[in-house]
Amino acid sequence: MKLPMSRSERLRRRRRIRAREWTVAVLLAVSLAVMIRIFVFEPFNVVGPSMQTTLETGNLILVNKLVYRFGEPRRGEVVVFHAPHHKDYVKRVIALPGETVEAKNNKILINGKIMEEPYLVAEMRTRDFDLVKVPPGKVFVLGDNRLDSTDSRVIGPIGMSAIVGRAEIVYWPFNHWKLL
Known part of the structure; x- marks a missing residue:
């Protein structure tokens, strides 16, 4: 008992x-x-002037790492990718696999047609560069601050496997909060 x-x-x-x-x-x-x-999501710290005025040094962004498991990057999306020298860069997708891209007279031309870039400030300049054909499985990326950016003009098109994910939100500092 x-x-x-x-x-x-x-x-x-x-x-x-x-x-x-x-x-x-x-x-x-x-x-x-x-x-x-x-x-799924990873925070990243923005360092450097290459994405000004969209992103500033010290901004913290949230990156969606799952989105490209189900689809490909699209033109205009802001992505984080593994760059040479063990760095991660934040840039904007400009041209997709199989497309041609060039810059003339401060305009980006995709397959010979001017690309509209509403995210750039009106006075933003883009140095001319020669025609580049984007290979299969790669994208061509540029920083929004075209005069001060190490991007595909320097390091070449970026392989899809190097892309970490799509930047979704600036969450710090609070007064810079926005969806990308």
Whole structure:
């Protein structure tokens, strides 16, 4: 025959159960956060002037790492990619695989047609560059600050496998918050 538990034993048992529940909840929350960080969204720090005025040094952006598992980058999207020398760059997709791109008289031409770029400020200049044919499986990227950007004009078209994801939101500082 089992004796009834004393009040203090019941309290100790409840505390152990509650501690176990909290431990499991915290472990699940941390595991979920790590999985989201690794596979879905990742924060990035913007460094350098190459994306001004869209992004500034010190902006923190949230990058969607899952989006390109289900589709290809589109023209105009801001992407983060692994660049040479173990750096990550933030640039805008300008030309897609199989297209030609060139700059003449401060205009970007895609397959010979002027590309509209509403995200650029009116006084933004673009140095001329010769015609480039984007190879299959690659994209041509440029910084929005065309006079001060290390981009596909320097490092060449970017392989799809080098793209980390699409920049979705500027979340820091709060007064710069915006969707990209």
